[in-house]
Amino acid sequence: MTTAPESGVRAIEAAAAPTRFARGWHCLGLADKFRDGKPHSIQAFGQKLVVFQSGDGKLNVLDAYCRHMGGDLSQGTVKGDEIACPFHDWRWGGDGRCKQIPYARRVPLRARTAAWPTLDQDGMLFVWNDPEGNPPREEEALPMIEGALDDEWTDWLWYETVVDTNVREVIDNNADMAHFFYVHLTFPTYFKNIFEGHIAAQYMNGKAREDARPRLPEGSPQLIGNTSVAAYYGPSFMTDELTYNYDRMDVRTTLINCHYPIDENSFVLQYGIIVKKQDGLDEKAAMEVANTQALYVRRGFEQDVQIWKNKARIDNPLLCEEDGPVYQLRRWYEQFYVDVADIEPAMVERFEYELDTTRPNEVWEKQVQDNLAAKAAAQGRTPVS
Amino acid sequence: MIRPDNRLADLPMTPVECQRCHATVQVRKSSWQQTSVQWDEAGARTCLERRSSPSGGSIRDTDFFTCAGLRESIAQAALSGEIPMVEGSAPRGGRGPAGAPAEERAVTQ
Ligand code: FES
Numbered sequence A: 001m002t003t004a005p006e007s008g009v010r011a012i013e014a015a016a017a018p019t020r021f022a023r024g025w026h027c028l029g030l031a032d033k034f035r036d037g038k039p040h041s042i043q044a045f046g047q048k049l050v051v052f053q054s055g056d057g058k059l060n061v062l063d064a065y066c067r068h069m070g071g072d073l074s075q076g077t078v079k080g081d082e083i084a085c086p087f088h089d090w091r092w093g094g095d096g097r098c099k100q101i102p103y104a105r106r107v108p109l110r111a112r113t114a115a116w117p118t119l120d121q122d123g124m125l126f127v128w129n130d131p132e133g134n135p136p137r138e139e140e141a142l143p144m145i146e147g148a149l150d151d152e153w154t155d156w157l158w159y160e161t162v163v164d165t166n167v168r169e170v171i172d173n174n175a176d177m178a179h180f181f182y183v184h185l186t187f188p189t190y191f192k193n194i195f196e197g198h199i200a201a202q203y204m205n206g207k208a209r210e211d212a213r214p215r216l217p218e219g220s221p222q223l224i225g226n227t228s229v230a231a232y233y234g235p236s237f238m239t240d241e242l243t244y245n246y247d248r249m250d251v252r253t254t255l256i257n258c259h260y261p262i263d264e265n266s267f268v269l270q271y272g273i274i275v276k277k278q279d280g281l282d283e284k285a286a287m288e289v290a291n292t293q294a295l296y297v298r299r300g301f302e303q304d305v306q307i308w309k310n311k312a313r314i315d316n317p318l319l320c321e322e323d324g325p326v327y328q329l330r331r332w333y334e335q336f337y338v339d340v341a342d343i344e345p346a347m348v349e350r351f352e353y354e355l356d357t358t359r360p361n362e363v364w365e366k367q368v369q370d371n372l373a374a375k376a377a378a379q380g381r382t383p384v385s
Numbered sequence B: 001m002i003r004p005d006n007r008l009a010d011l012p013m014t015p016v017e018c019q020r021c022h023a024t025v026q027v028r029k030s031s032w033q034q035t036s037v038q039w040d041e042a043g044a045r046t047c048l049e050r051r052s053s054p055s056g057g058s059i060r061d062t063d064f065f066t067c068a069g070l071r072e073s074i075a076q077a078a079l080s081g082e083i084p085m086v087e088g089s090a091p092r093g094g095r096g097p098a099g100a101p102a103e104e105r106a107v108t109q
């Protein structure tokens, strides 16, 4: 029961965050940053991992701790196709097998460490996490990103930051329509979610908020609104096809919003942006759009983080009819925390939720007008001396 | 364990059959514009539009954004009062088509 009968007070309930980590592809960042010939240390899934590029060019991810006597492979050296441990120079291949012990005649039996399946796609490095230890699921393959590594689009602009809370907070955002207005200073006019299989989509149209518009030089393109089709593919990787509608052109961008858990109480949040170059938008102008958008998205996430830092974990949110399908999104998300054999139909069956933005839009329109009026009044006051 | 949506306590979902292909889904409407649709495997298998979409109904390609036949059936069911709406959302003068706002009627066409 969520209500104490005597008081009528609704209690916030929250079980501890799960210590199991989601099954699925997780992006570790831009692949190029791992191609410097050095081992990289990554805290993820409650463990320490080592990422290294072997001589054959492949990016590999292993448990960082050497099975010999526990040396930290991420402090080691890449030698040929193997990572060499700094402690006694044992050589580990990307497949997790010990290939060589320079001072020994032979490698002992079962000299094998944990290796994560990797995917080097569209300029990003992904690892497949699976508590059951199975290979990547065919049906959860990641989509190719249109425009990634394409000359007609800008290069990735990438940003990452550590957030000290459980990853569920960032997932909830996908269904949380109203926070876009209050936290992100956007104005959603249309909002729909569809969850099915391992995909959780969000369709959102918005209009520019006049009260939050940056002051631009006379004659600059005016932003009117945007359309966004965003979807999580699996538990942590979201692509967002985001088109900005200006008074004189549409600008196509793709935004990646992804994360990987460090442990159950923190995660690395990342986003990437590419912008399509087009008529009236050369390389420099497109890069400018990308930079502006990056700044905007970064502020957006900083605003989220500010909320997450201070909020309570809550398993029983009290939703009104103008809220999105938070519970159904969490039901979808749960599929990644159970064994594949235990995935319930309700977690993966198609669920559609179209929100009624009529009432929120009326209220927000008024708030925008009030803010503008207040701004105008404040500007009318001439400062003394 | 994931809890049920607290809003279902006020109004549960109601089955609606598609007038075109007879697929049955669970529907909830809190207002004329808000719609929740819960599919199950049998419904998904039956839906004609879903089966004939290029990707076979995947949301990846967004070619199956919604089933138009089902959308119309839901609108009809809402207009005829077959599916209840959350209190306060029903148009004045009852739930029949006569009471529905004009723009809503347009949506169902
Ligand atoms: S601990 Fe790694 S080689 Fe000995």
Ligand SMILES: [Fe+2]
Residues within 6 Å of the ligand: A173, A179, A183, A184, A300, A304
């Ligand atoms: Fe947010």
